[in-house]
Amino acid sequence: MQKPNAQRERIIELLEHHGGVTEQSVREVSNETGVPEADIWGTGLFYTLINRPGKRIRLCDGLTCQMFGADQLAEELRASGKEVERVSCLGQCDLAPSSLDAEMELVTYGKCKTAVTSDDPELAMNLGGKVDMSYSALSKAGQLGPEAVIEQLKISGLQGRGGAGFPAHFKWTALRQQPETERYVVCNADEAEPGTFKDRELILRQSHKMLEGLAIAAAVVETKRIYIYIRGEYVNEYRAIETAIADASRQLADFEFTIVKGHGAYICGEETALLESLEGKRGMPRLKPPYPTESGFRGKPTLIHNVETIACVPSIIHRGGEWFRSLGKTEAGSKLYCISGHVNAPGVYELPLGVSLDELVQAAGGYVGKPIAFSPGGASSGFLPISKKDVPLDYKHLAEAGSMLGSAGVVVINDSVDMALAAAWQLEFFERESCGQCAPCRIGTRYIRRQVDKYIQLGDPGSLEQAEDVGWEMEEGSICGLGMVAAKPLESARQHFPDAFKVRD
Ligand SMILES: Cc1cc2nc3c(=O)[nH]c(=O)nc-3n(C[C@H](O)[C@H](O)[C@H](O)COP(=O)(O)O)c2cc1C
Ligand code: SF4
DSSP states (O other): OTTTOOGGGGGHHHHHTTTTOOOOHHHHHHHHOOOOOHHHHHHHHHHHTSOSOOOEEEEEHHHHHHTTTTHHHHHHHHHHHEEEESSSSOGGGOOOEEEEETOOOOOEEESSOOOOOOOOOTSSOTSSSSSOOOOOOHHHHHHOHHHHHHHHHHHHTBOOOTTTTTTTHHHHHHHHHHHHHOEEEEEEEEEOOOOOHHHHHHHHHHHHHHHHHHHHHHHHHOEEEEEEEOOOTTHHHHHHHHHHHHHHHTTTOOEEEEEHHHHOOOGGGGGHHHHHHHHSSSSOOOOOOOOOOOOOOOSSSEEEEEEHHHHHHHHHHHOOHHHHHHHHHSOOOOOOOEEEESSOOOOEEEEETTOHHHHHHHHHBBOOEEEEEEESGGGGGGOGGGGGGTTTTHHHHHTTTTTOOOTTTEEEEETTSSSHHHHHHOOOOOOOHHOOSSSSHHHHHHHHHHHHHHHHHHGGGGGTTTTTHHHHHHHHHHHSHHHHHHHHHHHHHHHHHHHGOOOOO
16 A cells, blocks of 8 residues: 555656666665555556666667668667667657667767757857856846736747647746646656657757746746756756756756656657656646646646747847747747758758748758658658648648648658658557557557558558548547547658559569
């Protein structure tokens, strides 16, 4: 039985400390925390970084790494006697293919070379620019007061950069309206969608922008408590945040920062799954409503923002909402675009929100080979044909084109890639990362991936007959966004590339 003062929130961290999930570690963690062993097994086994103790190479299976020979690399590594685990995505698509060694340090194989990011003092995040440690936006926000800060956010048109594009000011206002005074600010640094690595660069280059934004948010919603949930594979980025907090300890003295590591579950990027994980449970999304602004971490009002969203805030306070809004092309602000795949200089580029694919690719050194397709916003966005390259890469226009900006993880694909295979790679990601809570997602992701594999092996389109219906069930019957979009890579590939799904010899 769980003891009255059981310390559930500590169990994942303690399991990691004890080297992962083993009979002995579970017993020890249960003794230390008062949480029953069965619960600890259930939670620990959910997280891939701790559920199978032992040292091995973790090789990325993401779309871009697959395009650059991850399968062959896995064979070569195994042939040389190495133990290799295939993992969903390491957030290093600009350095594809990539892996983590047994000590969790990044290893790349020199096929892709990442580029320098934008360096223009006019930009909101200015990744290549000088690091500003003055924290003067925090002081200015204090002088302006909460209502005026929220008003500037509203004028700025800042939309959440984590994927949904929800206007930021609504959430800040909702928090302030809650009668409960125990409140939290949470930064979502769990970035793990194939194609996406922008938060990584922001944290490495401009951690102070993120920290200052978080401090402003906390001051406005009247709390001191700030949590940063960062994916466990981002080891250098974790260190960068620790260092930045220590360096700015004087400026941030009024706030309590807690950095929490994720443990290898993509679904924990979904905000309510993240909260469950913070509370020491399996990262399974909650039913909404209630939304986190009302009932979030520990059941208290919680403001959750993506790293990039929150990092825009100091510049908005400094230079005003109008200035930020005017940076955009079709929608407000500048945007960090990740670009990888068949371009000369993959990397993260800060550009006006709403640039076209051609404009982005021009910044990234041009196309490699003959482009046929692109995935504009991570695996969830499916594929678009290259004929759609003039669609502005923003929230509204991509939605109208049947896709989404999502995490702005753009992957360019040339005619060397079989689009049925590209779809299969993305489907495998969703199958692996489904938390298993709802049947349509748990069963549907497995079913459609198997059917596509069958088609690739046998060349018979008949194996895909039921795929559309299953995709519909998944969209209708899933609790969270993962299940709702998991069939998208196949649906969009079949829609735009019918030749890739014909009878094959
Ligand atoms: C399956 C799934 C995965 C997600 N992963 C992330 C993520 O890694 N990082 C992130 O900021 N938001 C992610 N989101 C969106 C969050 O749920 C949430 O909308 C976001 O953190 C809110 O911050 P924002 O308003 O600043 O965008 C994900 C959503 C879903 C459905
Ligand atoms: S849709 Fe999938 S990932 Fe989301 S809660 Fe249901 S089973 Fe979990």
